[in-house]
Amino acid sequence: MGKPTVDSLRxxxxxxxxxxxxxxxxxxxxxxxxERLCQQDSIQTVTPGVIGQAKGHCPKMQLRVxxxxxxxxxxxxxxxxxxxxxxxxxPLAQSELETALAIAMKKS
Numbered sequence: 001m002g003k004p005t006v007d008s009l010r011x012x013x014x015x016x017x018x019x020x021x022x023x024x025x026x027x028x029x030x031x032x033x034x035e036r037l038c039q040q041d042s043i044q045t046v047t048p049g050v051i052g053q054a055k056g057h058c059p060k061m062q063l064r065v066x067x068x069x070x071x072x073x074x075x076x077x078x079x080x081x082x083x084x085x086x087x088x089x090x091p092l093a094q095s096e097l098e099t100a101l102a103i104a105m106k107k108s
Contacts, residue, residue: 017043017090025051027084029061030077034086037104042092044072049085063101065094072089073097 007058014036019031026048034046056078058078063086066074075097 011066018045020045020047020065022047027051027061027077027079027082029079030084030086033061033063037088037100040103042096042098043090043100044052045087045089047087047089048077049087051082051084054081054083061105063105065098065101068094076102 017040019034019038030048034048037043046078052093057080059080061077062080064076064078066076066085068074072087073094075086075088077084077086088097092100
């Protein structure tokens with residue numbers, strides 16, 4: 001039990017983000033995307049929120065950064081006529097978060 005090495009400190013600071021399961025219902029296919037997003041660097045916490053209905057129809061899953069919140073951003077997930085809020089706590093800028101979301105969606 002000596003001093004922590006640089007490698008052990010690096011892996012501790014780059015640990016995966018946390019996906020919060022506070023609702024029993026989610027958009028179909030959303031959770032695997034959010035799990036991949038949590039694996040990326042600088043994503044701290046991902047919390048799916050309220051589900052609602054939209055007037056328009058969106059055939060494929062879309063994730064769009066909506067507004068900044070304290071410590072991160074609110075993202076709107078849409079599929080079909082259903083929408084769901086997702087709150088992401090991260091120090092990333094909006095453009096970097098949009099890139100991270102695109103990477104998480106490509107692997108689906």
